[in-house]
Amino acid sequence: MVVSDRYHAAQIRYFPPDKKRSEVAMFDDIGCATLWLAKQPWEDDPKTEIWVTDHRTGDWIDARKATYVKGNLTPMEFGLGAQLETAPSGLSFEQAKQHIIQVEKRFDHHGVHLMERLKQQAKRRQGATGQPPTGAVD
Numbered sequence: 601m602v603v604s605d606r607y608h609a610a611q612i613r614y615f616p617p618d619k620k621r622s623e624v625a626m627f628d629d630i631g632c633a634t635l636w637l638a639k640q641p642w643e644d645d646p647k648t649e650i651w652v653t654d655h656r657t658g659d660w661i662d663a664r665k666a667t668y669v670k671g672n673l674t675p676m677e678f679g680l681g682a683q684l685e686t687a688p689s690g691l692s693f694e695q696a697k698q699h700i701i702q703v704e705k706r707f708d709h710h711g712v713h714l715m716e717r718l719k720q721q722a723k724r725r726q727g728a729t730g731q732p733p734t735g736a737v738d
Contacts, residue, residue, distance in 0.1 A: 604628050606658045608674045608681065613649040614642055622647075630663060631678030631700040655681025668696035678703050 610633035612625045627633040630652050637643050637650065650663035655672055661682060667690035672681035678700050680691070691699060 605675045607653055607655050608672065610634075610650070610652045610663065611660075612637055613651070614640065615645065615647050617642070629674050629676035629678050630668070630680055630682060630696065631674070631703065632676050633663075634697050634700050635704060652682040654683050656683065664693045666693065667691065668693070668699070670699070677707075 605628060608629055610627040610630045612627075612633055613622050614625070615622050625633070625636065627636070633650065633652075637648070642648055651660045652663040652666055653659065654661055654666075655669070661684050663682065666682040666684060667686050668680040668682055669687050669690050670679055672679055674680065680696055680699065683690075
């Protein structure tokens, strides 16, 4: 993967059970990395490493030891910047994972409602004219 923002990138080094060497997966955002890792059978393997870049310097830091601050403009819109130093309203890694899950649910939830709204508008248009809808969404 090509990383689009050096200051919010993440990578996961993991050991697939069928291979002798580790592999690295790169991500634009800690949110995508966390969601991807949650689907892997080796998520809790102690050898699995999670790295994230400091949102100010771009240096790689251990994601599990980082503090996450909200309000950053990030490539995948999870809005978290990582740093080693604690911050008054900073999140731990576990809190950041919960934030990521909430953001993901909100985006999915919005998408479901948007799709339903578009379908309803299409039905209304077709009912009024008897023809399939054309043109912009109102």
